[in-house]
Amino acid sequence: MDQLDSMRVFVAVADAQSFAGAARLLKCSPAAVTRAVAALEQHLGARLLHRTTRSLRLSEAGERYVADCRRILAELDEADAVASGAHVDPQGELKITAPVLFGRIHMAPLLLDFLKEHPRLSARAMFVDRLVHLIDEGVDVALRIAHLPDSSLTALKVGTVRRVIVASPDYLARHGEPLSPDDLARHDAIGISTSGGPFTPWQFARPGAAHRDLHPAPTPRVQLTVNASEVAILAAKSGHGLVRTMSYQVAEDVARGHLRIVLADCEPVPVPVHLVHPEGRHAAAKVRAFLDFAAARLRAHPALNDVDPPRAQ
Numbered sequence: 001m002d003q004l005d006s007m008r009v010f011v012a013v014a015d016a017q018s019f020a021g022a023a024r025l026l027k028c029s030p031a032a033v034t035r036a037v038a039a040l041e042q043h044l045g046a047r048l049l050h051r052t053t054r055s056l057r058l059s060e061a062g063e064r065y066v067a068d069c070r071r072i073l074a075e076l077d078e079a080d081a082v083a084s085g086a087h088v089d090p091q092g093e094l095k096i097t098a099p100v101l102f103g104r105i106h107m108a109p110l111l112l113d114f115l116k117e118h119p120r121l122s123a124r125a126m127f128v129d130r131l132v133h134l135i136d137e138g139v140d141v142a143l144r145i146a147h148l149p150d151s152s153l154t155a156l157k158v159g160t161v162r163r164v165i166v167a168s169p170d171y172l173a174r175h176g177e178p179l180s181p182d183d184l185a186r187h188d189a190i191g192i193s194t195s196g197g198p199f200t201p202w203q204f205a206r207p208g209a210a211h212r213d214l215h216p217a218p219t220p221r222v223q224l225t226v227n228a229s230e231v232a233i234l235a236a237k238s239g240h241g242l243v244r245t246m247s248y249q250v251a252e253d254v255a256r257g258h259l260r261i262v263l264a265d266c267e268p269v270p271v272p273v274h275l276v277h278p279e280g281r282h283a284a285a286k287v288r289a290f291l292d293f294a295a296a297r298l299r300a301h302p303a304l305n306d307v308d309p310p311r312a313q
Helices: 003-016 019-026 030-044 060-085 098-115 169-175 181-186 229-237 246-253 285-299
Strands: 050-051 056-058 092-098 119-126 141-145 154-161 163-167 186-194 202-204 214-217 223-225 243-248 259-263 271-277
Touching: 003 019, 003 030, 003 060, 003 229, 060 098, 060 214, 092 098, 098 119, 098 141, 098 223, 098 229, 098 246, 098 285, 119 154, 119 186, 141 154, 141 181, 141 285, 163 229, 163 246, 169 186, 181 186, 186 229, 229 243, 229 246, 246 259, 271 285
Parallel strands: 092 119, 092 141, 186 223
Antiparallel strands: 050 056, 141 271, 154 271, 163 243, 163 259, 202 214
16 A cells, blocks of 8 residues: 555544544455554654554644645645546636637637636637647647648538638729639739738639639739738728638628629639647547537638628629
8 A cells, every 4th residue: 555545544544533434434444454554654653643442542743644644635636636627627728729800700709708608717819810839839729711731630620711802892883893813904902911921813713613723813903912811801991902811801891881702703612610629539628618619609600601601782
């Protein structure tokens, strides 16, 4: 019997004030209880109990030691409960990441509602337009809008979005609506480059093609390139030109008539949206609870079931 087991036996003896009572409590033999206490006294080099044929009482050293044993065993039990509880009850800190605009539109409201349901949890949200390395940066869950490569991460699909080109009704009234990618040469555009580099020419699929292979198109005139989609969308709403963005980013503006989608027949295939995490089947309760909550909420949102987002008439 190791020292921790011997300490538990000693506490049981002190509580029951007899070896026989401790044996019944621990469901073992009185001889095993006697051996455990004797081994503990030998290890400590001190007498813990004064025994007579009629009574058993703690020695002075035993009174101090039993108090220490209760504290140590209680802390150990608490540590065990926390460690096992992390896979039973949602608790602790949850760290999530998502693209900036998706985070503002979807993840922030969702996360606030989730925390209301789980008051024992806290959360840190990191909304950035870069690829976050989950394990290296200690992130529990990431939302990714991409065709995912094979990896050790576990992915849960929650929807799809489109890569759309939009412009304001005012811009289209002044410049006309492009009817094919070839028309882009006579249009203005706002470029988006999260890396701060130059504008990357847009590619399109051929209308009606069985395989949505992408092909280059003439480059529009790009007077402004920004590193934030939100700024590019604002510029498009102000009539500065066309912008290509994710459909969820402009769904509300399109529905309200602030922007119109063009060249829809030439769009690339929709892009899947996933929640990814590194823990697989052994995910902590906080991760599993968030995945269940977030997946249900995101799958129900029209902007993430984007076969054909709302278009202004």
